[in-house]
Amino acid sequence: MSKDKLKIKVSIADRVYPLTIERSEEERVRKAVSMIASAMSRFEDKYAVNDKQDALAMCALQVANQMLGLVAASKAPKEGLNEDTLDRLRSMETQLQAVLGDDPAVSD
Secondary structure (H helix, E strand, O other), X not given: OOXXXXXXXXXXXXXXXXXXXXHHHHHHHHHHHHHHXXXXXXXXXXXXXXXXXXXXHHHHHHHHHHHHHHHHHHHOOOOOOOHHHHHHHHHHHXXXXXXHOOOHHHHO
C-alpha cells in the first residue's frame, strides 16, 4: 500500500465497510459518513422508517438529486459560480459516475 493511502473502516446503516482512500480524503470521508448517519436519522424520525436500507435509499436519492441539481447549475451560465465550486462539482460528478459505473462519455 502506498504511503499516501490509508485503510479505514466506516459504518453505514449498521454495516461496516473497509475502504482504502487517500490520506488527504480521510476527513471528508468521515464527514460524509456522519452526514449519511444524520440524514438517515432524520428520515427514520420524520417518516417512521424502520428499515435501515429504506432510509439509506432515501439518503442516496437525496444526495443524487442534489448533485444533479448542482451539475445542472454548473452547466448554466456561470456568473454565480467560481472556478473552485465548478472544480468541486466536476469532481463530485466524476466520483458519482465511478460509484455508479457510468461511462462519462455516455452521460453528455
